[in-house]
Amino acid sequence: xxxxxxxxREELQGLLEIxxxxxxxxxxxxxxxxxxxxxxxxxxxxxxxxxxYDPVHQGLYFAAAFGAKGxxxxxxxxxxxxxRVPMESNAGRAFTTRQSTLRALPxxxxxxxxxxxxxLETGRNP
Numbered sequence: 001x002x003x004x005x006x007x008x009r010e011e012l013q014g015l016l017e018i019x020x021x022x023x024x025x026x027x028x029x030x031x032x033x034x035x036x037x038x039x040x041x042x043x044x045x046x047x048x049x050x051x052x053y054d055p056v057h058q059g060l061y062f063a064a065a066f067g068a069k070g071x072x073x074x075x076x077x078x079x080x081x082x083x084r085v086p087m088e089s090n091a092g093r094a095f096t097t098r099q100s101t102l103r104a105l106p107x108x109x110x111x112x113x114x115x116x117x118x119x120l121e122t123g124r125n126p
Contacts, residue, residue: 032064059084
């Protein structure tokens with residue numbers, strides 16, 4: 001059991017519970033929401049989203065969004081909205097290339113945080 005790729009008994013039990021829930025779900029919207037909430041819970045993420053492609057409007061829309069901004073994202077970019085996430089966006093590029101576009105964020109220090117706060121407040125570089 002020293003192999004890091006092996007799942008623990010608790011992890012396997014959790015996956016079986018999820019599979020059972022998903023197997024009986026017939027409402028597609030509720031199914032996507034359930035998958036998203038379980039994925040966020042399993043990864044410890046406070047936020048998450050599922051975007052789907054809309055061939056009519058040639059863009060992505062939020063099929064589900066979980067977290068603090070979830071309702072806002074669904075209202076602005078959800079399926080009923082006329083707005084779509086452009087294919088030129090990071091999400092669009094990830095969709096078309098099938099590769100994530102993760103980038104490392106610079107380390108924040110007290111000085112860089114102060115500089116960014118100043119720039120946001122005044123619109124000028126400090």
